[in-house]
Amino acid sequence: MEKQVAIVGYAQTGYESDVDASREILVLEAAVGALRSAGISREVIDTVVTANNDYMDGRTISNMRLVEPSGAWLKDESKVEMDGAYAVLYAMMRILSGDHDVAMVIGVSQASVFPTYVPGVMTLDPTFDRERGLLNEVSAAALQARAYMDACGVTEEQIAGISVKNLRNAALNPLALRRMPVLTVDDVMSSRMLYSPIRELNAFPPSDGACSVILASSKKAAEITDCPVWIRGVGFSHDSYLTERPLDKLGSLKQAAERAYAAAGISDAKDKIDVAEVHENFAHEELMAYEALGFCGEGKGSALLESGATKINGELPVNPSGGALAANVACAAGLARIAEAALQVRGEAGSHQVKGVKTALAHGQTGLCAQENIVFILGGE
């Protein structure tokens, strides 16, 4: 894709486990922050796409009271009930249609207000799995982790290495929830066991927060900013229900990445991508993502980690922000990966800035065991 849609602004709230603010105030903070970052007023926004979830918000058509804080009053407004990364895709399509020039995307949820693990249970097959009480997003991820470990000879200590890398990176990110500058593999391995091999520190922390990204057509982007972050490519793919597909690899992420690379004209991902923000709800998913994204060969994810390449000062840093292990707001975690990738391209990431980022990758996922995946390739001028 040649310079058709650009990211021109973004903002994230600080992430907390029990924020002293309403959902509306979180959205207002993200929306106002993104407008300020883009240097534009509400009037410039043509269309608003929110990413939120009726169940998590405890109300039906839960975007209805987001009209006020998102700045959508009397504007074209709609909702994606998935991760906000998909809302970016939808907003991009609305701009590409030619009907809109500037779109605001906002993802939000507050894990502190809903029963944290029930939404995951509600995604299970209601005629069997849901009722039997064994599966949920953590136990399902444990089955995925074990299948991957068995197929690729990966150890629990190697998986813990992802948590150590990401949560230490998070110490450099003032917005992150879990900031752990001196975390060790032993610390991760002695954290509370949930479903083997998944422990508390290699599972996401339920989080409250919001993230917003502003997109613009090429014409408008040129008016708004001197440093647009172009969407060079996007790919997405949706796999089967978790008991009906191989769990030892992320097939739909591989396909999504291949589509995004083709759109961006990238043939050697490891060489061309300067930084990646990956949506790893669980530590092992980042190792699996290395393989699916083509950063290394199949089964070589742990070797890539141990080579140091994905550290913040490595040749292909992954999750300098700390990733979803550091803060994971449902409906906003993948969107936050896009905001963080854009931040890196613009050189505005502060303490967790990677040097010389020209091309960045951002990944979002939805569904048990990463059932569907979306990949964006972002680049500057």
Place this chain on the structure above:
Amino acid sequence: MESDGLQNVDMVRIPAVPVFNWSVGNFMERFFDGLKGGKFMGVKCPDCGRVYLPPRMICERCFAKNDEWVELPPEGTVESFTLAQVKVGEDGELADLEAPVLIGMVKHEGADTCLVARIEGLDPEEASVGIRVTAVLDKSAESILDILSHYVPR
């Protein structure tokens, strides 16, 4: 920042319990009827031959309606497993179990998809992918959902 919460209303409850009146559908009905009679009934895709257990009406790979019923043996292979120390409690949060539970994802012989159930009679330390197991049915279970009780090693 930890919130003390507002003092006037500490919790809002929906004044109705959302109960959904789903039918399990014709295919799952036949699956459960099979279990009552001690049989594992799956379906086969007419195009690719993929066998779904539990039965699914549609093969997503072929975009075809599955129509051929096949009886599968109670034996299968553990494709993955986890030792649960917690469960999702009544409040929707993770609550500690009194005793750990071994959960297996099992592919029956002749099937291409998996069932998830407890594994008993196996030291969790000895659990591994590829172990062969047999289903144990409890035909006196109160709920048809509990007829497939667990798997044991063979």
